Amino acid sequence: MAPTDVVAIDGPSGAGKSTVARLLAQRLGFAFLDTGAMYRAITLHFLRHGCAPAMVAGESDRGEARMRAALATASLELAPGRIALDGVDVSADIRTRDVEAQVSAVAALPFVRAAMGDLQRQVARSGPVVAEGRDMGSVVFPSARWKVYLDAAPEERARRRCQDFARQGRQVSEADVLAEILQRDRLDSTRAAAPLVRSAGALYLDSTGLPTETVLGRLLAFVRGEADGA
Numbered sequence: 001m002a003p004t005d006v007v008a009i010d011g012p013s014g015a016g017k018s019t020v021a022r023l024l025a026q027r028l029g030f031a032f033l034d035t036g037a038m039y040r041a042i043t044l045h046f047l048r049h050g051c052a053p054a055m056v057a058g059e060s061d062r063g064e065a066r067m068r069a070a071l072a073t074a075s076l077e078l079a080p081g082r083i084a085l086d087g088v089d090v091s092a093d094i095r096t097r098d099v100e101a102q103v104s105a106v107a108a109l110p111f112v113r114a115a116m117g118d119l120q121r122q123v124a125r126s127g128p129v130v131a132e133g134r135d136m137g138s139v140v141f142p143s144a145r146w147k148v149y150l151d152a153a154p155e156e157r158a159r160r161r162c163q164d165f166a167r168q169g170r171q172v173s174e175a176d177v178l179a180e181i182l183q184r185d186r187l188d189s190t191r192a193a194a195p196l197v198r199s200a201g202a203l204y205l206d207s208t209g210l211p212t213e214t215v216l217g218r219l220l221a222f223v224r225g226e227a228d229g230a
């Protein structure tokens with residue numbers, strides 16, 4: 001049976017999904033699933049095993065055998081706002097630019113998506129979850145009771161990302177971040193496997209210019225049945 005007690009939140013990078021999804025999960029008493037963090041952790045694992053896509057592009061099978069072998073040995077543990085790889089917290093390590101440069105290519109690999117989807121459904125089978133990513137409503141949880149597409153203007157997403165970087169002590173130009181965001185949007189929306197799409201029936205929410213509290217309030221109202229997906 002496909003899990004149904006799921007708030008599936010999809011949208012492009014920097015739309016504010018993680019922050020709002022984590023708060024929503026807290027308020028509802030649901031588990032929280034940051035699926036982008038899972039793809040980032042697997043990318044870090046591939047980088048550490050010397051088989052990230054850019055490192056294996058010249059190999060006959062484009063490194064698939066080595067990536068499959070590395071994937072089979074990866075152990076992920078999820079906690080709200082944290083992720084551990086092989087027993088070690090990698091929550092900060094998955095936010096580096098090395099990971100960011102490779103993660104879209106990793107997330108485009110069907111065998112990686114199949115493994116992540118299985119893990120995500122396994123979590124959702126043990127209780128209600130707020131799950132955020134790109135294919136939550138379309139592929140992983142098609143029977144989710146609540147589906148949301150959270151969007152924001154690219155310039156605002158770049159500004160938020162720069163603020164995140166500044167908090168991590170990294171100074172990056174907004175123009176560079178905007179270019180990277182547009183490039184990742186293009187890769188995530190045009191790939192063959194589970195591209196970013198707006199699922200039918202999903203509540204569309206544009207968070208441009210809205211404080212987190214306002215977005216959270218709208219989502220709580222949606223889940224509590226005070227609004228519908230129209």
Ligand code: DC
Nearest residue numbers: 013035036039103104107133134135
């Ligand atoms: O949300 P994020 O920036 O942490 O996501 C990192 C990458 O993972 C991004 O390139 C899109 C991809 N991703 C995906 O393909 N499917 C998901 N469910 C979540 C993230």
